[in-house]
Amino acid sequence: MSARASSGIRFALLGLAMLAAFFAKGCATDGYYTDGYYTGGGMYGNAYYGDFWYWNDCCYRHPGGMGPPPARPSPPIARPPRPMNPVAIPPSRPMPMPRPSVRR
Amino acid sequence: MKMASQRSTEKMMRGVAMAAGLLLTGAMALASTLGPDGERGVHHPGRFVWFDLATDDPASARSFYGKVFGWRFRAVEGASDGYTVIEHAGGKVGGMFFHPRGPGGKNETQWLSLMSVRDSAQAARYVKSKGGEVIVAPKGVPGRGTHAVFRDPEGAIFGVLAAEGGDAPDGPVADGDVFWLDLFARDPAKAAEFYAGLGGYEVNVNEDLPGGRRLTLASGGFARAGVAGLPEGVSRPGWLPYVLVDDVRGAVDRARKAGGRILVEPQAGLLDGNLAVISDPGGGVLGIVNWVSNEGPSGGKP
Numbered sequence: 256m257s258a259r260a261s262s263g264i265r266f267a268l269l270g271l272a273m274l275a276a277f278f279a280k281g282c283a284t285d286g287y288y289t290d291g292y293y294t295g296g297g298m299y300g301n302a303y304y305g306d307f308w309y310w311n312d313c314c315y316r317h318p319g320g321m322g323p324p325p326a327r328p329s330p331p332i333a334r335p336p337r338p339m340n341p342v343a344i345p346p347s348r349p350m351p352m353p354r355p356s357v358r359r
Numbered sequence: 360m361k362m363a364s365q366r367s368t369e370k371m372m373r374g375v376a377m378a379a380g381l382l383l384t385g386a387m388a389l390a391s392t393l394g395p396d397g398e399r400g401v402h403h404p405g406r407f408v409w410f411d412l413a414t415d416d417p418a419s420a421r422s423f424y425g426k427v428f429g430w431r432f433r434a435v436e437g438a439s440d441g442y443t444v445i446e447h448a449g450g451k452v453g454g455m456f457f458h459p460r461g462p463g464g465k466n467e468t469q470w471l472s473l474m475s476v477r478d479s480a481q482a483a484r485y486v487k488s489k490g491g492e493v494i495v496a497p498k499g500v501p502g503r504g505t506h507a508v509f510r511d512p513e514g515a516i517f518g519v520l521a522a523e524g525g526d527a528p529d530g531p532v533a534d535g536d537v538f539w540l541d542l543f544a545r546d547p548a549k550a551a552e553f554y555a556g557l558g559g560y561e562v563n564v565n566e567d568l569p570g571g572r573r574l575t576l577a578s579g580g581f582a583r584a585g586v587a588g589l590p591e592g593v594s595r596p597g598w599l600p601y602v603l604v605d606d607v608r609g610a611v612d613r614a615r616k617a618g619g620r621i622l623v624e625p626q627a628g629l630l631d632g633n634l635a636v637i638s639d640p641g642g643g644v645l646g647i648v649n650w651v652s653n654e655g656p657s658g659g660k661p
Contacts, residue, residue, distance in 0.1 A: 299411075299413070299471070299495045299498075299506075299508055320572070320573045320585070320587050321541050321585065321587050321599075321629065321634070321646075322539065322541065322585070322601065322629060322630050322634040322646065322648055323538070323539040323585065323601070323630075323648060323650050324565060324573065324575065324582065324585075325630060325631075326650060326651055350563050350565060350575070350582070351561070351563065351575070351577035351580055351581055351582045352581070352582055353532075353538065353539055353581060353582045353583075353650065354529065354530070354531060354532050354538075354581050355531045355532070356532050356533070356534075356538065356603055356650050356651060357531035357532065357533050358533075358534060358605060
């Protein structure tokens, strides 16, 4: 093989290796086992997880207030009649609600 | 002889070029699968935009969530830990990946909820400055953006994602998508303050809701999450995402039949029976909720 061709091959292989290294970076393929023990890697690394619901191995009473606030009623709730001499009430902004739901 | 050598060299070069092309194609395929289908350059800080299940039994989880929510799963070529994207009705819910059991066989299955941020590194600095912990340092993943995982100052685990493709539009939520989240905290007011500084939330206090005083975190004009005290018997704070369903009891039945556990049954005191908490067979916990918007027949934005 000529020196020129050999040089060309080396150059191409180097380029391929650089390309592979570029795309491998951040692709999260660094998880591996050593002596049967998982030592890290993956999308998030080897961080400890474990769902908090199971911290005391289930079951307990739920807190009263959980989940989204109830949807606003469609027809507005009837307001009490205005007093004859209205008292100044600071303007109140409506409480933000969750994004609307939609049925497919 | 020289011509034969040149032909051999050309053949090898073509092979190398083809391999490089395949590698590039593979990387591009990966690039379009690991994050939300967003609007480039558009972020909705404070909105939770991606949900990943860390589980030691992805096969059981796929079967369970497919039966309960109709989710579909697409393995990502070349991704580590068997990373699988969860899809529903043409959109993406999040992902799932293999996470081994901890020492002593401890179950470490967990849903991770990722909040949209513009800058994950800045978020990490904020978390550290407020007494939280960086579990996974900001990490760029092609086609996804930069994510990081933290413990808040009370220990609740959550993530952030600066999606390189932007966040999905802030439109109506459909059945099978994550609709709501609750943070269970020892000190809800203090926790709300921490997250307000991170997600730019407006913290609202509502005294009139069933169950008493409730804090909600709002951004972009929408309530995104609630903050409640710890359930009785739970010593560790955490985030709970809720999936929208059209029939909570039906979903609970499907979960039970698919081998899941019902941690909180639907009951009158909880959103009139429209809320429950379930666990998949591996221990991943999700809330389910039926929440009908009254903003219009199509659920238009308020």
